[in-house]
Amino acid sequence: MSAVEPGAARDSVDAVPGIPCDAEGPVFREPWEGQAFAMALTLHQRGLFTWGEWAELLGDEIRRAQAGGDPDTGETYYRHWFNTLERVVAERGVTSRETLTSYRDAWEHAAHRTPHGKPIELVAADFGDSRGTVE
Amino acid sequence: MATGDRGHAQPHGDGHSHAEGHAHGEGEEMSELSEMALRVRALESILTEKDYVDPLALDRIVQAYETKIGPHIGAGVVALAWSNPDFKARLLANANEAIGAVTEVDTLESDLVVVENTAEVHNMVVCTLCSCYPWEVLGLPPTWYKSAPYRSRAVIDPRGVLGDFGVTLPDDREIRVWDSTAYQRFIVLPERPAGTEGWTAPQLEALVTRDSMIGTGLARQPGRADDDAGGVHDAAGDDAAGARPTP
Known part of the structure; x- marks a missing residue:
């Protein structure tokens, strides 16, 4: 019985195109979906939650959205994902709903003063009279 | 402070040709x-x-x-299992260990379990609660996998769901549906297609589709065009039948 060569699967994986991408399209339909996914992965690695806790909260979020009329066809999935993420960080004391809102508003302010096509950057002035700060 | 009223967001021209599409009557256009x-x-x-x-x-x-990271990783594992009985035995006994030994996958978040399709049993995977999925070996789940119709119907009417995916199994084939959790997730080891004796692992790998590892498809038959193999190719798309809002 021959032992499995380490890396055999990997090598063949590298060699064969076709399977992964057929008809699949991009994994994330919009950049924010990828960012939301990566943030959850990172916070899990930092020990903020277990996947069991995550699955429960996400399931809860999806059920709530369905009850509210969301068709839950998968298109809105990352919205549920991100709602869950906001809830987790607020509940676990990483930040607060108020801070989230103040940063959201600041980003909107930043977008509205940035000409189309230029990178949008957040600066302290974008917070106006709210209390959030960035350096 | 600007209000967050999405209703006023001016949709950008879908052509993205800022050169002439937008009038500059009120100065430069700002970001949204x-x-x-x-x-x-x-x-x-x-x-x-x-x-x-x-x-x-x-x-x-x-x-x-x-x-x-995508289904090609899982396909490599399946092809290896098809061509190496020793590896297959280890894969079925302890998937985390076996997969870790032959791929770069090293962040297995929870237990992976490989369930084998045979002439008697067809396995199918779902996550009824949300969308637990073996990301590390299949990439991110397709949209239909996350949809409510698939999540609910896979358990109630697996044969009907398979039909939507273009898969018809013999009546006496038992169908087992595995409900994933955050602690235990499943990958289907599809049946090796007939007529592939002597094929190398890379050749075999080209027959392994993502859906065949979820159990909503079968492996491609050798020598057939993509779309002939029981709708496997069709089913790979996000518009697959499982996502249709059938009650």
Whole structure:
């Protein structure tokens, strides 16, 4: 019985195109979906939650959205994902709903003063009279 | 402070040809971010400031999942199992260990279990609660996998769901549906197609579709065009029948 060569699967994986991408399209339909996914992965690695806790909260979020009329066809999935993420960080004391809102508003302010096509950057002035700060 | 009223967001021309599409009557056109983009940026800024995340590391994760991590990893594992009985035995006994030994997958988040299709049993995977999925070996789940119709119907009417995917099994074939959780996730080891004796692992790998590892499809038959193999190719798309809102 021959032992499995380490890396055999990997090598063949590298060699064969076709399977992964057929008809699949991009994994994330919009950049924010990828960012939301990566943030959850990172916070899990930092020990903020277990996947069991995550699955429960996400399931809860999806059920709530369905009850509210969301068709839950998968298109809105990352919205549920991100709602869950906001809830987790607020509940676990990483930040607060108020801070989230103040940063959201600041980003909107930043977008509205940035000409189309230029990178949008957040600066302290974008917070106006709210209390959030960035350096 | 600007209000967050999405209703007033001026949709950009879909052609993205700013050269002439937009009048410059009121000066330069300013940027607009979607509500979700604003909220995601807000959280990312906060987490970055608090040192919970590094934006560059986030980008690397996204990139990895977009290009590096995908069903080709699972397909490589399946092909190896088909061509190496010793590996197959170890894969069925302890998937985490067996997969870890032959791939770069090293962040298995929870137990992976490989369930084998045979002439008697067809296995199918679902997550009724949300969308637990073996990301590390299949990439991110297709949209239909996350949809309510698939999540509910897979358990109630697996044969009907398979039919939507273009898969018809003999009446006496038992269908087992596995409900994933955050602690235990499943990958189907599809049946090796007949007529592939002597094929090498890379050759075999080309027959393994993502859906065949979820159990909503079968492996491709050798020598047939993609679309002939029982609709496997069709079913790979996000518009697959499982996502149709059939009650």
